[in-house]
Amino acid sequence: MLTVRYERLGLRPGERLLDLGCGGGRHAYEAGRLGARVVAADVDLAELKEVRQLAAGMREAGELTTGAVDAVGGDALHLPFPDAAFDRVVASEVMEHIPDDRGAADELARVLRPGGTLAVTVPSWLPEQICWKLSDDYHAPAVPGGHVRIYTKAAVCDRLRGAGLEPTGTGRTHGLHSPYWWLKCAVGPRNDEHPLVQAYHRLLVWDIVRRPRATRAAEAVLGPTLGKSLVAYARKPA
Numbered sequence: 001m002l003t004v005r006y007e008r009l010g011l012r013p014g015e016r017l018l019d020l021g022c023g024g025g026r027h028a029y030e031a032g033r034l035g036a037r038v039v040a041a042d043v044d045l046a047e048l049k050e051v052r053q054l055a056a057g058m059r060e061a062g063e064l065t066t067g068a069v070d071a072v073g074g075d076a077l078h079l080p081f082p083d084a085a086f087d088r089v090v091a092s093e094v095m096e097h098i099p100d101d102r103g104a105a106d107e108l109a110r111v112l113r114p115g116g117t118l119a120v121t122v123p124s125w126l127p128e129q130i131c132w133k134l135s136d137d138y139h140a141p142a143v144p145g146g147h148v149r150i151y152t153k154a155a156v157c158d159r160l161r162g163a164g165l166e167p168t169g170t171g172r173t174h175g176l177h178s179p180y181w182w183l184k185c186a187v188g189p190r191n192d193e194h195p196l197v198q199a200y201h202r203l204l205v206w207d208i209v210r211r212p213r214a215t216r217a218a219e220a221v222l223g224p225t226l227g228k229s230l231v232a233y234a235r236k237p238a
Contacts, residue, residue, distance in 0.1 A: 003092050009088055009118075016085065017086060017088040019040045025051040025054060043076075076091075076094060079110070086111050091104075096122050106162075117234065118235075119231060119233050120160065123147065123150070123228060124230040135186070165235065169233050170231060172223055172229065174223065174228040178226045
């Protein structure tokens with residue numbers, strides 16, 4: 001389930017892409033399939049181990065023919081890469097976890113080459129407001145390393161401009177996921193065994209795997225207004 005649209009990012013085969021805060025590696029794998037040379041970076045070494053293993057399996061299965069995926073430990077405020085090292089940068093659901101988000105934006109801009117493009121995704125303002133109001137256990141400080149702020153679209157673009165980047169557009173996506181998180185917050189964010197939570201989770205898995213017309217139509221309606229994620233695209237001046 002991708003949040004960033006690579007055609008909008010302008011990704012081309014052979015380019016170097018940084019997936020910061022890669023987590024399970026969903027954006028890294030797709031970029032690799034598209035022929036990019038990907039560096040998946042995260043502070044969670046256990047997740048990076050899984051990314052390496054899955055990337056190796058993809059190579060063996062012939063799913064990474066022209067692209068490549070490497071995994072590197074890295075702190076968003078002190079990235080272990082030289083200036084202008086990447087053609088494209090993705091930071092999906094990362095900035096809301098970082099107290100010094102301006103410093104993180106500066107680092108993303110530093111490692112992006114002049115003329116390169118970047119995509120940052122964060123939880124959308126309205127869905128996130130509802131989650132915070134429904135449960136104090138959804139965000140920091142109750143959750144160590146959890147969400148520390150709620151972004152407006154203007155605030156995200158302000159962070160990018162402050163780092164010397166030029167915002168080129170925004171969008172919202174994953175409208176079906178907002179009610180799921182509201183439900184989780186209502187019954188307790190860690191209560192994954194609740195019957196309603198499990199039923200909704202099965203619906204989301206069905207949507208991701210099967211992509212039926214009914215849920216695709218619902219996503220098309222809900223995404224632009226209630227989408228769980230806000231995506232902001234930007235360019236570094238040449």
